[in-house]
Amino acid sequence: xxxxxxxxxxxxxxxxxxxxxxxxxxxxxxxxxxxxxxxxxxxxxxxxxxxxxxxxxxxxxxxxxxxxxxxxxxxxxxxxxxxxxxxxxxxxxxxxxxxxxxxxxxxxxxxxxxxxxxxxxxxx
Numbered sequence: 431x432x433x434x435x436x437x438x439x440x441x442x443x444x445x446x447x448x449x450x451x452x453x454x455x456x457x458x459x460x461x462x463x464x465x466x467x468x469x470x471x472x473x474x475x476x477x478x479x480x481x482x483x484x485x486x487x488x489x490x491x492x493x494x495x496x497x498x499x500x501x502x503x504x505x506x507x508x509x510x511x512x513x514x515x516x517x518x519x520x521x522x523x524x525x526x527x528x529x530x531x532x533x534x535x536x537x538x539x540x541x542x543x544x545x546x547x548x549x550x551x552x553x554x
Contacts, residue, residue: 432460435468439475443489448526452489455530459485463539477539482549484542485535493523494530498538499554505541509534 436456443449456475460468466477466484476486476497486497500519503510507517513531516523524530546554 432468433457435470436475439470439473448489451526451530452487452494455487455494455535458532459535459539462536463543466539478552479543479546480549481552482546483552484546485539493525495521495523496535496538497521498542501545501554502538502541506534506538509537 436453440449440453440456443452452475456468459466459477463477466479468475468477470476471486474486474488477484483499488495488497497520498506503517503519503522509531510517510522513534514528
């Protein structure tokens with residue numbers, strides 16, 4: 431199964447609660463979108479589709495930073511802000527105590543996959 435790709439990354443998260451939250455998110459993505467390929471690039475877990483970047487994340491002391499690309503953050507800016515998540519043009523921060531809006535994550539991934547269908551570069 432593809433899940434093993436993320437195992438070493440997850441083991442590197444020292445806080446067990448944080449590790450569980452990131453693990454739940456990554457494995458949920460793989461369960462929801464079986465066509466996505468899990469990879470580790472630049473020491474970060476991400477998923478690709480037909481060789482192009484779809485979604486990735488990183489962790490910090492204060493939050494999970496999700497990275498669905500600039501165009502997707504712009505598309506879902508209102509939903510991101512309604513959840514109370516802070517963001518930049520490139521990342522959305524989900525604080526460790528905040529709930530993950532899985533419906534929003536699903537919408538972002540679907541948008542990325544639709545927008546990047548046939549795309550041949552890794553990044554936009």
